[in-house]
Amino acid sequence: MASVGEVMINKQVILKHFINTAPKESDMVVKTSSLSLKVEPGSNAVVVKNLYLSCDPFMGSRMKKFENPDFNSFIPGSPLEGIGVAKVLDSGHLDFKKGNLVWGTVGWEEYGVVENPENLFKIHHTDVPLSYYTGILGMPGITAWAGFYKVAAPKKGEYVFVSAAAGAVGQLVEILKNKLGFDDAFNYKEEHDLDAALKRCFPEGIDIYFDNVGGKILDAVLLNMRIKGRIVVCGMISQYYLRQPEGVRNLLNIVIKRVRIEGFVVVDYVPQYSKFLEVVLPLIREGKIVYLEDITEGLENAPAALVGLFNGRNIGKQIVLVARE
Amino acid sequence: MASVGEVMINKQVILKHFINTAPKESDMVVKTSSLSLKVEPGSNAVVVKNLYLSCDPFMGSRMKKFENPDFNSFIPGSPLEGIGVAKVLDSGHLDFKKGNLVWGTVGWEEYGVVENPENLFKIHHTDVPLSYYTGILGMPGITAWAGFYKVAAPKKGEYVFVSAAAGAVGQLVEILKNKLGFDDAFNYKEEHDLDAALKRCFPEGIDIYFDNVGGKILDAVLLNMRIKGRIVVCGMISQYYLRQPEGVRNLLNIVIKRVRIEGFVVVDYVPQYSKFLEVVLPLIREGKIVYLEDITEGLENAPAALVGLFNGRNIGKQIVLVARE
Numbered sequence: 001m002a003s004v005g006e007v008m009i010n011k012q013v014i015l016k017h018f019i020n021t022a023p024k025e026s027d028m029v030v031k032t033s034s035l036s037l038k039v040e041p042g043s044n045a046v047v048v049k050n051l052y053l054s055c056d057p058f059m060g061s062r063m064k065k066f067e068n069p070d071f072n073s074f075i076p077g078s079p080l081e082g083i084g085v086a087k088v089l090d091s092g093h094l095d096f097k098k099g100n101l102v103w104g105t106v107g108w109e110e111y112g113v114v115e116n117p118e119n120l121f122k123i124h125h126t127d128v129p130l131s132y133y134t135g136i137l138g139m140p141g142i143t144a145w146a147g148f149y150k151v152a153a154p155k156k157g158e159y160v161f162v163s164a165a166a167g168a169v170g171q172l173v174e175i176l177k178n179k180l181g182f183d184d185a186f187n188y189k190e191e192h193d194l195d196a197a198l199k200r201c202f203p204e205g206i207d208i209y210f211d212n213v214g215g216k217i218l219d220a221v222l223l224n225m226r227i228k229g230r231i232v233v234c235g236m237i238s239q240y241y242l243r244q245p246e247g248v249r250n251l252l253n254i255v256i257k258r259v260r261i262e263g264f265v266v267v268d269y270v271p272q273y274s275k276f277l278e279v280v281l282p283l284i285r286e287g288k289i290v291y292l293e294d295i296t297e298g299l300e301n302a303p304a305a306l307v308g309l310f311n312g313r314n315i316g317k318q319i320v321l322v323a324r325e
Numbered sequence: 326m327a328s329v330g331e332v333m334i335n336k337q338v339i340l341k342h343f344i345n346t347a348p349k350e351s352d353m354v355v356k357t358s359s360l361s362l363k364v365e366p367g368s369n370a371v372v373v374k375n376l377y378l379s380c381d382p383f384m385g386s387r388m389k390k391f392e393n394p395d396f397n398s399f400i401p402g403s404p405l406e407g408i409g410v411a412k413v414l415d416s417g418h419l420d421f422k423k424g425n426l427v428w429g430t431v432g433w434e435e436y437g438v439v440e441n442p443e444n445l446f447k448i449h450h451t452d453v454p455l456s457y458y459t460g461i462l463g464m465p466g467i468t469a470w471a472g473f474y475k476v477a478a479p480k481k482g483e484y485v486f487v488s489a490a491a492g493a494v495g496q497l498v499e500i501l502k503n504k505l506g507f508d509d510a511f512n513y514k515e516e517h518d519l520d521a522a523l524k525r526c527f528p529e530g531i532d533i534y535f536d537n538v539g540g541k542i543l544d545a546v547l548l549n550m551r552i553k554g555r556i557v558v559c560g561m562i563s564q565y566y567l568r569q570p571e572g573v574r575n576l577l578n579i580v581i582k583r584v585r586i587e588g589f590v591v592v593d594y595v596p597q598y599s600k601f602l603e604v605v606l607p608l609i610r611e612g613k614i615v616y617l618e619d620i621t622e623g624l625e626n627a628p629a630a631l632v633g634l635f636n637g638r639n640i641g642k643q644i645v646l647v648a649r650e
């Protein structure tokens with residue numbers, strides 16, 4: 001990271017090629033190039049120094065060549081993109097100035113030029129860990145809040161099931177039960193009879209299912225939904241790397257139990273971000289939310305951290321620490 | 326139908342045994358017994374003479390031995406039940422008196438005792454055909470109205486797809502297009518590529534899918550949904566008689582397109598029946614609704630009429646005319 005005049009030596013995580021299976025470390029390469037830390041005159045871009053990068057399942061999807069026009073693939077030869085926390089080094093945009101802390105979409109690199117600063121959020125509250133803005137105070141946080149409170153609209157006394165509640169981690173059942181306050185939990189990768197596991201945990205059935213997994217577990221949940229139950233579909237990680245998605249057979253329960261299944265994407269709720277912060281910041285300050293982070297140090301270890309997500313290696317939110325301010 | 330004092334000779338359509346496939350005529354038998362036309366003292370039952378009986382797909386489901394506690398199977402040895410239009414011959418219930426015309430759940434028989442008259446609706450408007458109360462002015466009508474206006478909540482300009490729009494009848498494409506005013510239609514039983522058929526009919530995609538079929542067509546629709554589209558699940562006739570339901574593979578589109586899938590049952594909307602009548606009666610009187618009926622005469626032909634529903638033999642709403650008042 002030696003500075004050469006206004007130009008920095010910059011490490012980047014580059015996508016080597018499109019993938020068809022879950023990401024492997026060999027699908028990415030860490031390269032070094034150089035970058036000017038000054039915004040070009042007339043541009044409204046922002047130059048940032050990345051502090052934390054977030055590893056998220058959707059990044060694996062973007063490493064595939066996506067035919068769907070609603071989904072942008074990463075570009076082979078270019079750095080990956082993800083959610084990060086960064087510090088503004090130079091800005092051509094009126095809303096940002098040098099020294100600001102921000103979170104939003106950045107490249108997987110030490111320094112970067114953000115061409116669309118509209119996708120950056122200024123960080124106003126720094127009495128909580130900065131890394132939280134990659135997770136509980138960032139996209140995953142507002143996703144959980146919007147999906148649960150806005151889409152599922154829970155009522156008191158309802159039974160709630162969350163799949164992949166420990167991140168991609170199955171072995172964390174004990175943590176879910178003892179540390180995070182779940183009434184019960186199981187490892188869906190180890191249960192051979194998901195229907196029986198659900199009936200054991202939900203003898204009265206499920207009112208709300210927050211689906212991160214899809215496939216077989218969604219199918220088993222459909223058998224266990226209560227009348228007027230809601231399934232909020234946030235993601236279907238079990239289906240992303242299959243040659244053909246699994247068939248879900250129990251959809252007739254949608255009619256029998258009058259179930260609502262609803263997909264949502266967090267961007268629709270981003271305008272409510274400050275409202276979300278008003279709810280969650282006090283809970284964090286009062287210690288009422290237990291939140292686990294799994295922090296990997298150094299951009300050169302970012303590919304392994306991302307790959308670990310798909311192997312259930314992380315315990316809590318997987319983050320890469322790129323630099324300490 | 327000779328009267329023996331207060332006792333009538335009564336023809337009934339009896340379920341012979343539970344079924345596992347679509348209903349066949351041999352699963353039912355028409356038998357004759359006798360029935361008193363007087364309500365027993367102290368009972369609040371109603372004795373009716375059935376005029377029209379409705380053939381509906383859900384009746385096939387009730388001929389199966391259903392494990393689900395939310396679904397009542399018919400009882401082998403007893404008459405089938407369905408929606409009918411009837412005339413009250415005697416009543417122990419305050420809300421009904423001799424001569425009233427009613428519609429609601431009745432036995433498949435010429436005369437019957439309705440033990441729960443709470444499920445009968447008095448017919449106040451007789452300037453429209455009485456048979457309409459088995460269809461457009463009865464359960465199917467309020468089902469279509471509730472599913473479309475209350476669940477799907479259409480907005481002007483949206484693209485709407487209805488499966489099984491001609492009843493179970495595929496060959497009615499021309500009627501759908503020329504007589505019923507659909508922009509386009511296809512026979513889903515004859516299209517080998519449902520995705521291509523949908524793309525041909527909906528080059529811009531589908532905003533609302535009113536699902537009566539499920540299975541393969543639902544799977545193809547999922548590929549063609551627009552952002553924030555809604556799938557209202559009214560039934561899944563293609564799945565009722567399969568040993569194992571078909572797997573639906575394209576559910577990931579729920580997230581990508583932020584789709585809402587919602588099942589409903591008409592009983593939840595029955596309290597809004599008079600509101601529904603206010604909307605639909607004027608439209609019928611003004612000739613603004615084109616409505617097709619397929620009327621089979623005689624209770625002895627009722628089993629064939631019901632079976633025909635599952636073979637796509639009917640053109641429009643299948644009814645059995647039992648008696649002309």
